[in-house]
Structure formats: structure tokens, C-alpha cells
Amino acid sequence: MDQQFWVSRATEIRGAGGICGDAGGRTAQKCTEVELEKAAKADDLRAKVMIKDGVTLRVTEER
Structure with missing residues (x-):
């Protein structure tokens, strides 16, 4: 699922x-x-995104 x-x-x-x-x-x-x-x-990027109170804390690429 795409998510901005x-x-x-x-x-x-x-x-x-x-x-x-x-x-x-x-x-x-x-x-x-x-x-x-x-x-x-550029890619079909897969990542785990941690959001708290509307603020993105961490983006970690999934392998």
C-alpha cells in the first residue's frame, strides 16, 4: 500500500x-x-515507518 x-x-x-x-x-x-x-x-520502496502524534520518528527500509 502506498502511503505518503x-x-x-x-x-x-x-x-x-x-x-x-x-x-x-x-x-x-x-x-x-x-x-x-x-x-x-525511483523504486518500489518498502519501509517501516514509525509515526507518533502525527510526526514521523523513524523510517527503516525493509529488506
């Missing part, structure tokens, strides 16, 4: 090869808002 959400400077963004980082790595790496937006426009 807002991120801020405080949002933690972690990638595992799709947003940023190495797909073969054992841990997700810290990514930027720019990398997230670029990946979301």
Missing part, C-alpha cells in the same frame, strides 16, 4: 541498499531526506 508521510530533520532514516547503504551489509545505515525522496521516486 512527512519527514523532518529529526526523523531517523535507515537504508539497506535501496534508500542508501549496502544491500549486503548486516545493519541499516543512516540516510538523508534527499536520499529517501530520490529512492521513493
